[in-house]
Amino acid sequence: MRRLFLRFYLFILLVLLAVGWSVERLWEQSQSPELPGWVELLGQSLAYQLAAPEQSAEQVAAQLNLGLQPLPPQSIAWSDAEYQALERGQLVPLFSDNQVYFYQMLQDQLLQFGPVQVEVPAHNTYLFTLLFFLLLGIALAGFLWPVARDIETLQRQLRQFGQGMQLPDQPLPERSLLAPIAGSVQQMARQILRLMSLQREMTHAVSHELRTPLARLKFALELQALPDSEKRAMQQDLAELDQLVDEMLDYARLEAQTVRLSFEDVNLVELLENLLEKLAPLPGAPILLQRPARLHWTCDGHYLERALQNLLLNAKRYARSQVLLSVQQQGSWLSFVVEDDGPGIPAEQRDAILQPFVRVDQSRSRDKGGFGLGLAIVSRIVGWHQGRLRIDDSLLGGARFSLELPLLQTGAKNNNAA
Known part of the structure; x- marks a missing residue:
């Protein structure tokens, strides 16, 4: 700076x-003044009459109605050309403050004629x-x-x-004034990429390492002669840990920037009906679907279904009696709205819950479940589609999630999620 x-x-x-x-x-x-022509004629007339020997300078000045004043020769700072003209007896005009004075050297005495008023355009x-x-x-x-x-x-x-999460291919030239700032930004970007890489490696390592002891615990639990109630509780704990490992692996894979999206024309009516049929047997409130008769959109059907599934599972988990999924198109945007009649989400926590491992219910009670990764995955998928995810209050009394997708070019297929 x-x-x-x-x-x-x-x-x-x-x-x-x-x-x-x-x-x-x-x-x-x-x-620089441009003197009128009559001033030059006046000077010529004055010089002509002064050259006549029968008239004195006083007589000439009186005839032309000009003032006359003798001055010391060195009273005015003359240029070389002007001084030489005076020595030759020539008349020299000088302009000052819209006035013209005429000077002549006569017998080692400087005579000043004038002034003559001259109107100069402003x-x-x-x-x-x-x-x-x-x-x-x-x-x-x-x-x-x-x-x-x-x-x-x-x-x-x-x-x-x-x-x-890619470094710029063409950094700013060194002569640029912002080159030091661009260098600092690149250094920060490299540090962020390094930290993200370490995070992914750690997540992968921890998740994979948990697989082996979980499998041993499941095998040992089957061999133990325990009461059915205790065994079911322990099996439920192991299943919860297993689900946590799966979600951590999924999120780490999505964060790895290697997922390739396949944008194509998708029959969303068929996609939504299949999704609701798959989620119907799961515990929680029933899902009501409001959709148009026909609807096609350019997107990655697999990951869009994954995002909607996470939103619906989240709504079923917290809803009291109903979940509503509505689809509507507004111009070049397609909006999926998931609403429930649950407790809702406080306004101050709506941005935070889109981050991984953040939950509104910090108790992680067994009846609610979840690990705080579902909405983070939804936010990631929406970002890949260049869409928006908004959280508001629902008219049903709970939370309202709006997943909005823009109209993409049909030719944009097999694009890298990065």
């Missing part, structure tokens, strides 16, 4: 000096002010345009990194 400040400060200083000097020179040139100063700010604006635009372009490039790279 110090480098950016110094370069911008020096640029502004140099631009102000250059533009100010240029406009001042133009102003001075515009102020110049519009606002034009030069406008010119100054116009040049200053052009210079600033030339300086700030590369900075704005680099900021836009950096913003695009950060957006791409946030969507796909």
